Amino acid sequence: MIKEIEAKSILSYCKHPSQWFGVNYNMNLYRGCQHQCIYCDSRSACYQIENFKDIIVKTNAVKLLDEALRRKRKIGTIGTGAMSDPYMPVELEYELMKQSLELIDKYRFRVHIATKSNNILRDILILEKIAKRYASVSVTITTVDDELARIIEPGAPLPSERLQAIGILAEIGVHVGILMMPQLPFIMETKEHLDAIIDAAVKCKARYIYSSFGVTLRDQQRDYYYEQLDKVEQFKHLSTKYKERFKDYYSAGCVNYKKMKGYFNTRCRELGISTEQISYEKYYGNAQLNLFQDGDRFLT
């Protein structure tokens, strides 16, 4: 069900930009997510989202963003895509992300978007404009296997479509890379699986692959994840294995975590692909930042 609400505020300040792609401000235009990934952490009880299948549209988000950006004295990077995908299907109707990008461009801010959707290509012209300052997109690829993705990310575009989008974004100068997270214990623990993602990243000219070798399991979301695994013939046995190994732990690391990470890092190094997050600050370096007087509003 889609519900419309009026939000009180839209932009939150991030105290530690270095922790997530140099993001200074964060925004969520929607709550809930139509992609319905079976491992999604946003389904956890701690977030108090009554029904994760309900999509909440913050209808006044663009107005709030306009007011907030007009008042900001420091230019920064605005991040989105943490709790809800900004390019889920409902965005094609409401266009909150598109209008937000127009404001981000108007006020000369920068952007970092995390998404699992090739719908982002609808906004390619605005992104190209913002990219002249700095636009960064992280596309989540947990697997390149479209059939596996249909099971674990049932509402999201297929990985093959996302990879195609990465290639196009790279061509127009967006800093685009891959979020290889989560990696599901027992399901994604093979060399072939890692090779396939790394090779695909190289092919579509992704700048980095930022990884996490495991999945988070919290109250409510853990049960949902196990229920979904139990519905799939090939994964039926896994919930028992998970319960034995991870009990009620928050973090469920891949069993071969060290081997996987070691192999992954070495292979990425060999192929010249970064395993680090990039940010505006990292990309331009401090000297350049001083030169460009980052932090001061450029008056339009």
Ligand code: SF4
């Ligand atoms: S795309 Fe992200 S926010 Fe949406 S369901 Fe999947 S993991 Fe959750």
